[in-house]
Amino acid sequence: MLAAIGLDEAHESAYRALVTVGAADVPDLARRLTLGEYDTERALRRLERHGLAAQSSSRPGRWVAAPPGVALGALLTQQRHELEKAELAAALLAEEYRAAATEPAVHDLVEVVIGAAAVAQRFLQLQLGATHEVCALVTGNPVAVSALENVAEEQAARRGVQYRVVVEQAVLDLPDGITELTAALSRDEEVRVIETVPTKLVVADRSLAMVPLTSRTAEPAALVVHASGLLELLSGLFESVWREALPLRLTASGIAEARAGGPDGTDLEVLSLLLAGLTDASVAKQLGLGLRTVQRRVKRLMELTGVTTRLQLGWHAYARGWVARD
Known part of the structure; x- marks a missing residue:
């Protein structure tokens, strides 16, 4: 319990024992703690440095405990002061970060991620970092990340992140396509279907987007776009596809289908x-x-x-x- 003020379990036990008896010599305290006398004296010296114990002036060799209310109160006050300084330093660093992020350098606006594992990891991070909404365009031919193996989606949905997803019709023909889309609908995600989507795309909180890079090589690559005109363009692309797509809903038999129409x-x-x-x-x-x-x-x-x-x-x-x- 006293680890927060710099005492480990052994030193806390020594102080508690000394408080219980009021005063004790090293051999007596060593027996109570089932420690060697050398280790017991080292613990007492440590307590002395913290102001929690002192050698008796009237009886040499005896150690007495400092009153907990006074000794621990002083240590707690010092610890609070150190925490206040740390909080101030954290606030200053956060302000410096915000100031630097206000005018990012051009080369910081995009990241190039190369390799299937790296692309998949960045895709999951983007969703796990979302706090409000994730928008996605999903194709039927995943390369680095399968829309049907997106474990971060369920975690984010449980945290209250809203999902708006447009899938192309080919996704419905995948082996587990209907099953996974039905699960998404059961999580209160909004899913729409369109014949084809122009590109794979995911946008998190309208502050970060990820889009694949075409390449002649077999190695997948993606572009991560931060707040910029390009991000606004990608967000606009999603919204235009979203407006054209048909809502995917569950039929009475529990099968997902895309249909237009009025209210139910x-x-x-x-x-x-x-x-x-x-x-x-x-x-x-x-x-x-x-x-x-x-x-x-x-x-x-x-x-x-x-x-x-x-x-x-x-x-x-x-x-x-x-x-x-x-």
Whole structure:
């Protein structure tokens, strides 16, 4: 318990024993600690340097314990002071890092990653570092990273990271394609399908992207793009493909299929309750849904109607006859 102030288990045991008896000579304390007298005296000398023990002035050879409230309080105060200095140093370093990152050098805006193992590792790191959203375009011919062997995806989803994924139709024909996509949908990921995607791509938190590099060699390579105009271009590419793709949903038999169309029965119930003035949390409770599920359904309806606010969504819902006016 006293390791935080620089005492190991042996020295803490010596101090506790000395506190218990109040005062003791080296042989007596050695018996209590089941240590040799040499080791016991070394421990007492260490305690003396920390101000936790002292030799008795009235009885030579006897050691007395310093009052814990005073001695340990002083050590804790010193430790807090050292921690405050360390926190200040960390804050200054963080500020220097932010200042340097504000104007990154051109050569720091991209990284070139070469080799299948290196590309796979960087791909996993990118997802594990995400805190908000991961967007991805997935092809049916993985080279370095298989979309169906992406262990980081499940971990990130459990942390609350939202996934928006567009897969090309060839992915559905892979041996485990439907199974893995069904698992993704069960994790509340948004998945869409399109005939072909222009390139493999993953964008994390709109601050980092990864895209493959074409090469004549057999060795895979990828480009990691940091905040820049190129990153904005790649994010825009994803959004354009996302708008064109069809949502992938589960049928009643549990099979994933891509289809367009209006809202389902649950969507209409969500809309009705929202228009009645209930909050997202109240709607989720009323319908036995998760809060994220309700929010995801509202977001899909907004995309379906091409609106940007919930007020506009309500107007379109009435205009299209999705909810009754009474």
